[in-house]
Every structure is written in C-alpha cells, then in structure tokens.
Amino acid sequence: MSKLILPRLLSDGVVLQRRKAIHIWGWDEKNAQITVSLTEKIKDSISEENILSSASISCGDNGRFDIYLPARESGGPYNLEVSDDRGETIIINDVMIGLVWFCTGQSNMELPVNRVKDKYPELLEIADNNMIRTFKIIEDSSFEGPLEELKSGSWTSVNKETIINFSATAYFFARNLQDITGQTIGFINASLGGSRISSWMGREMLEGYDELLAEADKYSDAEFRKQVAKSNMENGDAWRKNLYETDLGISEHWEAWDGSDDTDDQWKEFAIPSFFKGTELDGFIGSVWFRRKFDLPTELAGQKARLFLGTIVDNDVVFVNGQRVGDTPYQYPPRKYDIPEGLTREKDNTIVIRVCVETGLGRFTPDKDYKIFNDKCSVRLDSFDGSTNGKWDKHWKYRIGAKCDMIPPTDFINWKSTGLYNAMTYPCHNFPIDGVIWYQGESNVEDGYDYNELTKRQIEGYRKAWNEENLPFIGVQLPNFTIDCPIDDDWGRFRLTQRGILDIPGTGLAVTLGLGEDNDLHPVTKEPIGKRLALWASHLKYGYNGEYMGPEVVSAQKIVDRNGKKAIEVKLSHAGGLKVMDAGKGTEITDLFVRSKKEKVQAKVIIDTDNGGLLVYIEDDKAYEEAKEIMWCCDNTYSGGLITNETEIPMGPFLEIIEGTGNDEDKKSKRPA
Numbered sequence: 001m002s003k004l005i006l007p008r009l010l011s012d013g014v015v016l017q018r019r020k021a022i023h024i025w026g027w028d029e030k031n032a033q034i035t036v037s038l039t040e041k042i043k044d045s046i047s048e049e050n051i052l053s054s055a056s057i058s059c060g061d062n063g064r065f066d067i068y069l070p071a072r073e074s075g076g077p078y079n080l081e082v083s084d085d086r087g088e089t090i091i092i093n094d095v096m097i098g099l100v101w102f103c104t105g106q107s108n109m110e111l112p113v114n115r116v117k118d119k120y121p122e123l124l125e126i127a128d129n130n131m132i133r134t135f136k137i138i139e140d141s142s143f144e145g146p147l148e149e150l151k152s153g154s155w156t157s158v159n160k161e162t163i164i165n166f167s168a169t170a171y172f173f174a175r176n177l178q179d180i181t182g183q184t185i186g187f188i189n190a191s192l193g194g195s196r197i198s199s200w201m202g203r204e205m206l207e208g209y210d211e212l213l214a215e216a217d218k219y220s221d222a223e224f225r226k227q228v229a230k231s232n233m234e235n236g237d238a239w240r241k242n243l244y245e246t247d248l249g250i251s252e253h254w255e256a257w258d259g260s261d262d263t264d265d266q267w268k269e270f271a272i273p274s275f276f277k278g279t280e281l282d283g284f285i286g287s288v289w290f291r292r293k294f295d296l297p298t299e300l301a302g303q304k305a306r307l308f309l310g311t312i313v314d315n316d317v318v319f320v321n322g323q324r325v326g327d328t329p330y331q332y333p334p335r336k337y338d339i340p341e342g343l344t345r346e347k348d349n350t351i352v353i354r355v356c357v358e359t360g361l362g363r364f365t366p367d368k369d370y371k372i373f374n375d376k377c378s379v380r381l382d383s384f385d386g387s388t389n390g391k392w393d394k395h396w397k398y399r400i401g402a403k404c405d406m407i408p409p410t411d412f413i414n415w416k417s418t419g420l421y422n423a424m425t426y427p428c429h430n431f432p433i434d435g436v437i438w439y440q441g442e443s444n445v446e447d448g449y450d451y452n453e454l455t456k457r458q459i460e461g462y463r464k465a466w467n468e469e470n471l472p473f474i475g476v477q478l479p480n481f482t483i484d485c486p487i488d489d490d491w492g493r494f495r496l497t498q499r500g501i502l503d504i505p506g507t508g509l510a511v512t513l514g515l516g517e518d519n520d521l522h523p524v525t526k527e528p529i530g531k532r533l534a535l536w537a538s539h540l541k542y543g544y545n546g547e548y549m550g551p552e553v554v555s556a557q558k559i560v561d562r563n564g565k566k567a568i569e570v571k572l573s574h575a576g577g578l579k580v581m582d583a584g585k586g587t588e589i590t591d592l593f594v595r596s597k598k599e600k601v602q603a604k605v606i607i608d609t610d611n612g613g614l615l616v617y618i619e620d621d622k623a624y625e626e627a628k629e630i631m632w633c634c635d636n637t638y639s640g641g642l643i644t645n646e647t648e649i650p651m652g653p654f655l656e657i658i659e660g661t662g663n664d665e666d667k668k669s670k671r672p673a
Contacts, residue, residue: 004028004088009431010080012093013155015133015186017100017432022053022069024082025430032059033085036067038095040078052078066430074098074183096133098184099177100433101537103170104200104425105440107193107332107522108476113171114164115333116524129158131184132174134166139192141419143220146202146426155186167191169439169476172530173537180538188433190424196443197454198417200425205461209449212417219416228411235408240356242404249289249354249401255319259293259348262397267291269394271383273310273370276362283360287401291352292381294395299376301346309335309353309381310368311520313361319352320344332522339372351381358407365483367519415443429465434541435472436462437533442478442521445494446486452500459504472540474508474533475501477652479516479523480637492634495653508536511550511652514583518637532649550649551575556630557659561615566624568594568603568616568658575612577646583638590640591633594618594658596626603630607643614643631655 006026016022024036035056039049053069076096083089103109113123138152156162163171167189174185192199198212206212219225244250268280270290276282307325309318311334317327318337321344326337355362364370370382383395414420444451455475463471477498481491501507510532517523538544554571561567572578580587589605594616604617618624633642633653642650 002088003032003086004034004082004084004090006082006090006092007427007430008150008153009135009188009428010092011154013133013157014080014092014095014135015100015155015184016095016097017434018074018097018183019071020432021071022097023066023430023432024069024080025064025066026082027063028059028065028084028088029086030059030061030063032063032065033057034059034065034067035083036069037081038069038072038078039081040076049079072097076184096131096184096186098131098186099181100186100188100431101170101173101177102190102425102428102433102436103167103173103187104190104436105438105476106191106195106443108442109167109169109437109439110189110191110193111168111522111526112164113166113168115522116168116526117164118336119524120168120527123163124160126158126160126163128160131157132171132178133157133184133186134170134174134189135186136165136167136189137424139414140423141199141414141416142422143216143225143416143419144222144422146422148427150427151423168526169529169533170437172527173437173533174530176531176534177537180534180544181542188428188431190420190428191439192414192420192424194412194443195415195420195440196417196447197440197451197458198449199415199420200440201418201454201458202421202426202461202465203418205457206417209417209454212449215416216418219413219419225413228413232410236410239358239404239407243287243356243402246404247287247354247401249287249399254289254291254399254401255317255324255352255354256322257291257350257352258322259350262293267397267399270396270398271394272396273364273366273368273382275366276357281357281362281398284362284400284403285357285360285406286403287354287356288362288398289352289354289401290396290398291350292396294349294351294372294379294381295347296344296349296372296379297377298346300372300374300379301344302342303344303374303376304341305339305344305372305374307335307337307339307351307372307381308369309337309364310370311335311365312353312355313363313365314358315356317354319350319354321350322352334368344372354401360406365519425462426465433466433471435474435537437474437476437537439476439529441494441498445478445490451494451497455498455501456504459501459507470506472506472508472537473501473504474510474536474540476510476529476533477512479512480514480518481516481521482518482636484521485636489635491636492653496634496655499652499654506540508533508540508549509652510536511650513633513638513650513653514581514642516637535647547574547576547645547647549574550647551578551643551645551651553632553651553654553656555659556616556656558624558627565617566621568618568624568627568630569608569611570614570616570630570656571611572613572651574645578607578609578612579644580607580641581644581648581650583642583650585638585640587641589643591635591638591642592616593631593634594623594627595629595631596623597628598626599623600631601627605643627658629655629657 535548
C-alpha cells in the first residue's frame with residue numbers, strides 16, 4: 001500500500017495560481033525525504049524534460065510535508081513529480097498555471113449548465129476549451145472539526161460532455177474572465193443549495209454567536225446525526241408510502257384515462273397555471289390529479305417532442321396517453337420532459353398529472369411555459385385558448401386522490417453551522433487562489449441574524465485562512481423575486497444589507513436587478529451575472545481600466561433647478577452614458593421614491609446626463625419639505641425601467657439620506673471606495 005499521498009486538489013489537470021508560491025503538500029511516513037519537481041517537455045523531444053524548479057523536505061513526525069516552489073507566470077502544460085526516498089513517485093500530468101478562484105454559495109451558484117441549457121443551447125455544442133477547468137466538490141459536512149483533506153473532487157476541462165455539470169454562474173465567470181485576461185482559469189466549486197452563510201463559516205468566525213455554535217456542537221454528535229438522517233428518511237418515506245397506498249387515483253389507474261367520460265362530475269374544472277390558494281384546493285395537502293385532452297397538428301403528432309409544464313409545487317408525475325413521461329421530486333426544477341416518437345396522435349391525446357402537495361401551498365406557477373413542442377411548431381397546454389381574442393377557459397379538470405396531514409419537516413444536516421466550511425472550504429486553504437466569488441443569501445433573508453456582520457466575519461476569516469489580507473471577495477446581490485416572499489419588501493431590504501459588503505476594501509458586488517424571474521428562485525439568465533463578476537474581478541485584481549459596475553449613488557440634496565423648481569439632486573458615480581433600460585417592464589421610471597417619517601411618495605425622475613446624476617421632483621410641496629430619504633428599487637421586484645450606464649448594469653438598490661435634513665449622521669448608504 002502506498003505511503004505517499006497527495007491531496008485531491010493536486011491531481012491531473014490542476015490549475016495552479018500564478019505569481020504565488022506553488023504549495024505542494026501531502027503525507028508520507030515519518031521523516032521520509034520528499035522531493036518535488038516542476039517539469040516541462042523539451043520541444044521536439046518525446047521523453048526528455050526540463051526541470052523548471054525543484055525542492056526537497058523531510059516529513060514531520062505526523063507524516064505531513066509542505067513544500068513551496070517559486071512563483072511563476074502563467075504557462076503550461078507542465079508535470080509535477082513528487083517522490084520520496086523510499087522509491088515511491090506520483091506524477092501529476094497536464095498542470096497549468098493561471099488564475100484560480102474559489103466559487104461558493106447556495107443553489108444559484110451550484111445550479112449546473114444542465115438547468116440553463118434551453119437558455120444557452122450553444123453550450124451543448126461547445127468546443128473543447130482546456131483553458132477553463134473546474135474542481136467540483138460534492139456536498140459534504142463535518143461538525144467534529146475541519147478536515148485536512150477533501151473527500152471528493154477532480155479537475156475537469158470544458159468539452160461537450162463535461163460542460164453540462166459545470167456551475168453555470170461560475171462557468172460564465174470563468175469564460176468572461178478568460179476573455180478579459182487571456183489566462184487559463186481554474187475554479188473550485190464548493191456550493192450547496194439551501195445552505196446558509198453560517199454553514200460556510202468556521203467556529204472562530206462565529207465567535208459570539210452562541211446559538212449558531214450550539215447548533216454546531218449539537219450536530220457534532222455522530223450518533224445524533226445518524227438518528228436525524230434516519231428520521232428524515234423514515235418520515236418522508238412513510239408519508240409518501242401512506243399517500244400512495246391511499247390514493248384512489250393509483251388504485252383506479254387514473255393515469256390510463258383514454259379521454260372518454262370527460263363529463264364525469266367527480267372531475268372539477270381548474271385553470272392552469274394558477275395558485276391553489278383562493279380555489280377549492282386552498283390549503284389542500286395530499287395528492288390531486290389533473291387531466292385534459294388536446295389535439296396536435298401533423299408537425300407534432302407522433303413526433304419526438306418536448307413537454308414544458310412550468311414549475312409545480314410540490315412534486316409531480318406526468319402521463320401522456322397513459323405512458324409515464326417524467327417526474328420531478330421537489331418544487332424548484334422546471335418541468336421539462338421528453339415525448340418519445342410514436343406516443344402522440346393528431347386527435348384526442350390525453351395528459352394526466354399527479355401532483356403531491358406537502359405543505360398546503362400547491363400551485364402551477366403562473367407566467368411559465370405550458371406547452372408541447374418541437375422545432376416545427378408548438379401547442380399550448382395552459383388554460384388559454386390561443387385565439388386572437390383569446391380567453392382563459394378551464395380546459396383542465398382535477399380530482400382529489402387522497403388527503404393527508406402535512407409532511408414531517410426535513411432536518412437538513414448539511415446546512416447547519418460550520419459543517420460545509422469544515423468539510424468543503426477548510427481543506428482548500430492550502431491551495432493558493434486569486435479570490436472568492438460568493439452567491440448566497442436566499443436562505444438568510446428571514447433568519448433574523450445580522451447578515452452584514454456575518455459577511456464581514458466571513459471575509460475576514462477567509463482572508464486569514466488563505467493568508468492574504470486583501471484577498472478579493474465578490475458577492476452577488478439577490479435579483480428580483482416575488483412569488484415565495486412572505487413580506488412585501490423582505491428581498492428588497494436584504495439587498496440593501498448585501499450592499500454593505502462594499503464598505504470592506506477589496507470587495508465587489510454584482511447587481512442583478514432585471515436578471516431574476518419574479519416567479520422563480522432559480523433564474524436561468526446566468527451569463528450576465530458571470531460577466532459582472534468577471535468585470536469586478538478584473539478591476540480588483542488585473543488592472544482592468546474599463547467600466548466594471550453600474551451607476552452608484554454618491555449623495556442626495558434638495559436644490560432649486562435652473563428653472564426655479566424645487567428638486568432633489570442625486571449625484572452618481574460610474575455615470576457615463578446614463579440611460580433607461582427596458583428589463584421586461586418598460587422604460588418608465590417608476591421605482592424611485594422619497595420618504596418622510598410617515599409616508600413614501602413616488603417621484604418623477606429626469607436623467608441629468610450633463611452632470612452625471614438624477615433630478616427628482618415631487619409635486620406635493622409638503623411631501624417635498626418633509627422628505628428625509630430617497631430610495632431606489634427597495635421592493636422585492638421593480639415595476640418599470642432600470643437606470644444604467646454604458647455597461648447596461650443597472651444602478652443598484654439604495655436608501656440614501658437627503659443631505660441637510662438632520663439625518664446626515666445616520667447615513668447608511670454603502671459605496672465602493
């Protein structure tokens with residue numbers, strides 16, 4: 001059995017950080033002599049190699065060794081040869097030196113290209129790109145303490161087979177960063193859907209947060225975790241088994257409906273898409289079946305096709321003409337199923353959907369595609385009749401299969417404090433990087449903790465762990481979103497909190513207003529997010545001189561304009577090429593308000609391109625005199641045009657104190673240096 005062991009990060013295809021000492025570490029027998037050499041093949045030679053650098057060291061009493069080779073500029077491919085004095089050798093092939101970033105967060109960082117392939121179909125035919133590589137760490141947690149080594153991961157470069165599993169956000173970041181810098185880009189993907197910020201923080205970072213540390217202590221008991229995992233599985237399986245066994249639709253095979261008996265009064269009308277709330281299914285928990293007939297044109301009948309059914313809460317199984325064509329076990333993924341050749345016909349096709357509602361919040365999400373289609377034509381399957389003077393008809397009918405109590409809640413172990421940091425982040429600290437991109441926050445919007453303070457601690461902790469005082473840390477501000485927000489402005493307020501990251505030197509924040517989907521937690525438009533992250537990275541790290549962010553508020557004060565009218569002048573930085581952008585809701589500026597202590601009033605806005613700012617007017621003199629604050633896009637979503645500059649990156653949400661109102665000392669605006 002081999003005694004010489006290297007960490008997973010140091011494996012074939014690795015990208016090493018340029019201009020930083022190359023850290024090679026691993027384990028062997030006590031006092032073993034280790035030699036490391038970085039080599040490259042001599043041009044026009046099959047076997048001869050040129051040694052670029054080499055170093056040796058003895059293992060410590062614990063068998064650990066750490067060797068540092070001199071920093072180098074970008075280049076490759078190279079080989080790394082690690083050998084000991086006992087005759088063992090490990091060769092790491094295809095080593096590149098370039099730019100390495102740590103990409104971390106929750107589901108919108110984790111979301112793979114597979115989930116956005118319909119938005120970016122060109123990625124399915126992508127050319128090989130050996131200059132973009134990822135190291136994907138599989139979900140793992142540790143509560144007993146930090147792990148010395150990752151339990152999963154390998155380096156993968158871009159090609160048609162691998163791209164589907166790349167993080168979409170991180171891939172687009174890497175591609176845009178490569179376009180700007182011309183360098184090989186390697187990114188480590190450590191992300192997990194649903195995870196909280198405290199999941200990605202160590203104990204030292206959480207000092208003083210006694211409740212979060214107590215949570216970590218509680219889950220450090222392996223037997224307790226085992227019981228929790230067992231209960232999660234048993235409770236979920238028992239709930240689903242009971243629902244299945246009591247479901248009348250299962251025992252009577254409702255999926256096999258042939259389109260006859262469509263007047264059966266046990267099947268009631270229902271409009272799709274819609275929320276169950278406000279219908280006879282309001283608060284319903286259990287299984288409910290939906291069905292309808294549909295016809296197809298000759299271009300679709302009998303042909304391979306795709307079936308889109310938006311998103312459904314909570315899970316579904318779908319049958320077309322009695323044949324199961326797809327299922328999705330939870331609410332978030334879009335329902336995109338394949339219809340095989342020969343299954344459909346021109347007349348009297350049937351579609352049956354079994355929906356299981358777990359917590360009484362069922363829905364077919366509005367403003368999504370409900371259709372069957374191929375590259376020749378498309379047929380709608382929602383309740384819209386599709387005519388020129390179209391109307392909504394309740395083509396769909398439903399019948400309850402079984403009622404039950406709410407599903408027992410799942411205790412997601414890996415989301416608990418310190419767990420992901422210990423298992424997925426800490427083992428990477430030995431590996432030099434150029435910076436961190438961070439897309440997280442959805443799970444912290446309503447938890448009551450000071451997210452701004454936690455973010456500050458996280459950044460300081462990561463910089464300490466990677467031993468770089470100003471290690472760049474770039475966050476993604478949450479986009480517009482409304483459908484699952486329990487409060488009218490909770491995401492809006494949270495974006496203002498996220499903006500506080502810019503008070504910390506060496507940080508950035510990618511504004512994403514207009515890139516979200518009001519009805520989906522996982523918007524598919526990821527390329528502009530990657531580009532905005534890359535612009536920030538290039539500004540902070542690589543001497544990029546172009547514009548890298550949208551307009552940013554500097555100040556607001558009451559003035560009298562050149563025409564003698566009372567106004568509020570909003571001065572902006574990054575204001576070159578100010579304009580209004582239509583992000584799907586028109587170009588009228590409707591999202592800027594002024595506020596006194598009692599009310600907020602919508603304002604009229606004029607873009608002042610001469611002075612790089614905004615002139616804001618309120619018709620009500622009293623409201624103008626009492627105005628204390630000015631606010632932009634502070635709700636969950638926007639309702640009109642977005643103000644942008646030449647980058648087409650929108651002005652980020654802000655809440656700014658109006659100068660001279662007695663509140664200057666309370667200013668809470670967050671601006672980059």
